[in-house]
Amino acid sequence: MHPAEVADNQPSNSSTQIKKIALLGNPNSGKTSVFNQLTGMRQKVGNFPGVTVEKKTGHIRLSAGKELTLIDFPGTYSLHPNSADEKVVVSTFCDPHSPDFPDAIVYVADITQLEQHLLFFTQLLDLGLPMILALNMSDQADVQGAQKVSKMLERRFRLPVVSISARQGSGFDDLKKNLEALVAEGQDFFRYYRPEEIEKKAIEIVQGCIPGLKDYQALLIAHHFAWLPSVSKEKKDFLRKELAEAGFQSLHQQVQETMQRYNYYTPWMQDLHLIGMDGNTSTTTRLDRLLTHRWFGPVVFALLMFLVFQAIFSWASVPMDWIDAGMGGLSGWFQDTLPDAWYTDLLTEGILAGLGGVLIFIPQIAILFFLIAILEEVGYMARAVFLFDRLMQRFGLNGRSIVALISGGACAIPAIMSTRTISNPKERLITILVTPFISCSARIPVYTVLIGFVVPSVTVGIFNLQGLAFMGLYLLGIIAALGAAFVFKKVMKSNEPGFLLMELPVYRWPVMRNIFITVFEKVKTFVLEAGKIIFAISIVLWFLASYGPGNSLEMAEQEAVITAQEKGFDESETADLIASSQLENSYAGRMGKVMEPVIEPLGFDWKMGIAIVTSFAAREVFVSTMATIYSIGSVENEGKIIDRLSAEKDPVTGQAVYTPATAFSLLIFYVFAMQCMSTLAVVKRETRSWKWPIFQFVFMTGLAWLASLIVYQSFLFFG
Amino acid sequence: MRAISLPDIATRQKGVIDRFTDDRLAVKMMSMGVFPGRTVEMVRKTSFGDTLYILVDKRALAIRKKEAACILLK
Numbered sequence: 001m002h003p004a005e006v007a008d009n010q011p012s013n014s015s016t017q018i019k020k021i022a023l024l025g026n027p028n029s030g031k032t033s034v035f036n037q038l039t040g041m042r043q044k045v046g047n048f049p050g051v052t053v054e055k056k057t058g059h060i061r062l063s064a065g066k067e068l069t070l071i072d073f074p075g076t077y078s079l080h081p082n083s084a085d086e087k088v089v090v091s092t093f094c095d096p097h098s099p100d101f102p103d104a105i106v107y108v109a110d111i112t113q114l115e116q117h118l119l120f121f122t123q124l125l126d127l128g129l130p131m132i133l134a135l136n137m138s139d140q141a142d143v144q145g146a147q148k149v150s151k152m153l154e155r156r157f158r159l160p161v162v163s164i165s166a167r168q169g170s171g172f173d174d175l176k177k178n179l180e181a182l183v184a185e186g187q188d189f190f191r192y193y194r195p196e197e198i199e200k201k202a203i204e205i206v207q208g209c210i211p212g213l214k215d216y217q218a219l220l221i222a223h224h225f226a227w228l229p230s231v232s233k234e235k236k237d238f239l240r241k242e243l244a245e246a247g248f249q250s251l252h253q254q255v256q257e258t259m260q261r262y263n264y265y266t267p268w269m270q271d272l273h274l275i276g277m278d279g280n281t282s283t284t285t286r287l288d289r290l291l292t293h294r295w296f297g298p299v300v301f302a303l304l305m306f307l308v309f310q311a312i313f314s315w316a317s318v319p320m321d322w323i324d325a326g327m328g329g330l331s332g333w334f335q336d337t338l339p340d341a342w343y344t345d346l347l348t349e350g351i352l353a354g355l356g357g358v359l360i361f362i363p364q365i366a367i368l369f370f371l372i373a374i375l376e377e378v379g380y381m382a383r384a385v386f387l388f389d390r391l392m393q394r395f396g397l398n399g400r401s402i403v404a405l406i407s408g409g410a411c412a413i414p415a416i417m418s419t420r421t422i423s424n425p426k427e428r429l430i431t432i433l434v435t436p437f438i439s440c441s442a443r444i445p446v447y448t449v450l451i452g453f454v455v456p457s458v459t460v461g462i463f464n465l466q467g468l469a470f471m472g473l474y475l476l477g478i479i480a481a482l483g484a485a486f487v488f489k490k491v492m493k494s495n496e497p498g499f500l501l502m503e504l505p506v507y508r509w510p511v512m513r514n515i516f517i518t519v520f521e522k523v524k525t526f527v528l529e530a531g532k533i534i535f536a537i538s539i540v541l542w543f544l545a546s547y548g549p550g551n552s553l554e555m556a557e558q559e560a561v562i563t564a565q566e567k568g569f570d571e572s573e574t575a576d577l578i579a580s581s582q583l584e585n586s587y588a589g590r591m592g593k594v595m596e597p598v599i600e601p602l603g604f605d606w607k608m609g610i611a612i613v614t615s616f617a618a619r620e621v622f623v624s625t626m627a628t629i630y631s632i633g634s635v636e637n638e639g640k641i642i643d644r645l646s647a648e649k650d651p652v653t654g655q656a657v658y659t660p661a662t663a664f665s666l667l668i669f670y671v672f673a674m675q676c677m678s679t680l681a682v683v684k685r686e687t688r689s690w691k692w693p694i695f696q697f698v699f700m701t702g703l704a705w706l707a708s709l710i711v712y713q714s715f716l717f718f719g
Numbered sequence: 720m721r722a723i724s725l726p727d728i729a730t731r732q733k734g735v736i737d738r739f740t741d742d743r744l745a746v747k748m749m750s751m752g753v754f755p756g757r758t759v760e761m762v763r764k765t766s767f768g769d770t771l772y773i774l775v776d777k778r779a780l781a782i783r784k785k786e787a788a789c790i791l792l793k
Binding site: 077078080082115116119251252258259262281284285293295382386499500501505506 | 742
């Protein structure tokens with residue numbers, strides 16, 4: 001008897017209420033489109049408990065005013081998992097008490113990839129949950145052929161099969177109707193897989209130890225208990241011992257099981273002659289001849305990345321200027337309207353500045369994710385991984401890391417958020433840790449001022465010396481990123497051995513709806529999650545820069561007024577002097593002075609210390625802080641700052657404070673140091689702990705200190 | 720005679736998968752549709768031949784040379 005035809009007539013979940021539906025399928029099955037079609041924009045994005053695997057939840061509205069919750073699980077090939085994403089699926093389905101354990105399943109399979117996509121489907125069948133099979137048709141699929149396929153599948157698997165097109169949005173009424181019927185009537189348990197003797201024994205052992213499990217759940221636990229969070233330590237020890245005694249060889253049985261499943265259903269496919277159902281393979285083959293070519297492939301990739309970089313760099317600057325001007329205008333308006341009091345300052349310089357600090361990143365995040373989502377949807381990203389896998393591997397990174405590193409040149413924040421697609425946790429973590437070394441756009445104003453100060457604007461051959469210095473700093477950042485990655489690769493332990501077997505999906509036109517939803521979700525996540533940390537730190541920094549112990553700020557003001565009168569300053573010069581001496585006496589100023597012994601060997605004085613402290617809000621703040629300290633009201637005038645820097649004399653020795661040694665040391669410091677609270681906030685969110693952002697802060701800033709020390713001291717020694 | 724493994728065949732050549740030399744990798748390969756009995760074609764290799772672009776029954780896959788070595792061909 002054909003094992004798969006044995007139906008089990010125990011009624012399944014018809015008595016329990018169906019509320020939670022799981023959406024499952026292989027990667028590239030069109031599952032995301034199905035999710036978006038079923039739930040619209042009413043989605044909630046979070047993580048599965050304990051891991052950084054994205055979990056999307058939404059609601060399906062049925063006709064009778066009923067609502068179902070839909071949980072989107074990561075794309076999965078098998079319940080014998082290969083990645084962190086797949087492990088989430090296994091641990092959820094092995095634990096009936098998990099909050100995400102569903103009452104029913106909607107399984108999405110691409111009709112052009114049916115043989116492959118049915119493997120995971122048959123594993124889910126054995127979990128005994130009511131299920132609907134949604135056949136997602138590629139656009140060319142012929143209708144008659146598709147009907148034949150769904151009839152066959154309905155007969156073989158005894159469950160509803162619905163033909164849909166997620167791209168065109170057709171078939172979803174039918175899918176909802178079937179869901180309603182499922183909710184009303186339930187479904188009989190159809191058992192597909194017949195375990196071998198040794199597997200039966202393993203199932204018995206597991207069921208004896210953990211009650212209330214279906215046979216296949218027990219078998220999965222027998223295979224994977226070692227890393228399952230729902231199995232207690234004692235039970236793990238017990239299972240390890242018992243299963244070994246029974247002679248259960250997990251890997252061998254996994255191979256046998258997969259083979260058997262596959263061998264049962266493939267003969268059913270053979271009498272179906274599907275016309276025009278090879279998806280888009282011939283176009284894909286032709287395109288890949290260029291895009292994955294050993295020399296042209298990397299060239300095309302470089303061009304694409306150049307475009308991405310340009311887009312973040314230049315397109316984003318326009319809306320960023322709007323946000324900047326808008327926040328500035330708003331803050332000016334409040335300053336003019338509200339009384340001159342501490343709460344006005346808090347509102348304008350603390351809250352509005354903090355809000356601006358969050359909003360300013362939105363254009364860059366939106367543009368980067370718009371472009372990345374297109375590349376991903378089209379199917380190009382997998383090719384980039386193919387091309388650069390080996391190169392990146394040497395540095396402990398992943399083919400996908402290259403995208404993060406390049407976009408880090410615009411801003412580390414969207415770059416770090418983009419690492420979610422890296423499935424190996426170690427490679428992902430290393431990418432997150434080293435990306436901030438790449439010089440981002442916020443470092444440019446600092447580089448401009450300091451290079452303008454130390455490097456003469458002369459042309460040597462075809463090169464402008466200042467331009468060369470700029471390039472050198474960028475190069476230094478890249479070297480630091482790759483070097484650090486290499487060290488981390490050697491030092492960090494990995495529990496998942498490096499492995500690459502990746503589908504190169506057929507090229508498809510992107511579904512714009514999916515792309516806009518991705519962009520919207522990314523921006524929302526950033527504003528809600530990282531935004532609150534950035535906001536809080538901004539207010540703290542405002543407090544540090546505006547307040548000092550006791551009445552020291554009032555004293556400073558009075559002294560400044562007296563000095564200004566003595567020197568016959570005009571109104572704006574007096575205001576600049578007051579601001580400067582108040583900053584000197586504030587908590588931030590005092591921190592600068594406390595820091596002085598630490599940064600003195602690098603050639604920095606306490607004024608630079610203040611600038612380094614305030615740079616934490618954003619590196620470009622360095623320039624405005626310098627302007628305030630040196631009582632140059634206007635930030636716009638970089639030339640004026642440069643002049644002021646050259647004129648600065650040490651009060652004791654009378655020598656220039658800003659020697660080339662100091663300036664180069666400061667430049668190197670800005671290349672390496674972790675000075676961006678927004679990046680740290682994003683790293684905290686992405687790694688789900690404070691451990692990694694703190695580690696990143698310490699090692700980057702430590703490296704910066706060391707490098708600056710070497711630069712400054714060698715200048716003194718050789719100069 | 721030593722069996723031929725997948726990385727041994729030249730670009731544009733085909734072979735039929737016979738078996739795997741490693742159970743751990745076999746599970747991963749099979750879950751992605753790489754089964755004994757299926758035809759595999761070597762489409763191209765990256766510059767240093769470390770990553771392979773293969774076609775298994777019209778499905779395009781990228782695989783590292785090291786792991787592909789566990790696939791033995793008939």
